[in-house]
Amino acid sequence: MKKLLFTLVACAGLFLFSNTAQAQNYKTALGMRIDAGDGSTGVGFxxxxxxxxNGAVDxxxxFFDGNVVGLGAEFQYNDRITGAKGLDxxxxxxPNFLFGKHATAVQLRPTAGLDFKVPGAxxxxAFDWRPMFTLNQGTEFTAARFGISLRYAF
Structure with missing residues (x-):
């Protein structure tokens, strides 16, 4: 498990800091995200x-059911899909942190998805697969988690 985690982090780092392609369709986008799948559904910023x-921070x-708040960020490598204007x-x-009434969860969240900036608007x-590895409270893996984002890009 540690070797797999190290390999994933190393590969992500190599992708993030390479500047060989131009994937960026905007500089910053701000909006809403829905995080859904196995477990509670959350909505937030x-x-x-x-x-x-090619490198971005998302x-x-x-805010989830039962007074749970999630705070997280992913370092992402982005690249264009040839022939599909605005699609990356x-x-x-x-890392991701869940804060609740009686406990805090520390998670590692890999992500893979598609990002579409509407040309001229x-x-x-964005739609992504967002599995989560819970690292405290016993190691647990939840594969069926997805995110949908709607953002204002500038």
Whole structure:
């Protein structure tokens, strides 16, 4: 498990800091995210900011049922899909923290998805697979988690 985690983090780092392609369709996008799948559904705020042509940080503050708040960020590598104007694919990984009445969960969240910036309009949509590895309270893996974002891009 540790070798797999190290390999994922190393690969993500290599992708994030390479600047060979131009994936960026916008600099920053701000909006809403729905986090759904196995377990509670959450809704909250989402921001994605590019710090290089392919590297971005996608951060969110999500409110779940039962007074649970999630705070997380992923470092992402983004690249264009040839022939599809405004459509990018991305992969990333980052920490996520869940704060509730009686406990705090520390998670590692890899992500893979599609990002579509509407050409000629400041609207951005994203859909991603967001599994989670809970690292405290016993190690647990939840595969069926997904995110949908609607953002204003500028």
């Amino acid at each position: 989402n921001v994605k900011h590019f710090f290089s042509s 951060a969110n503050l999500i 694919w991305y992969v990333g990984i980052g 400041p609207i951005d949509f």
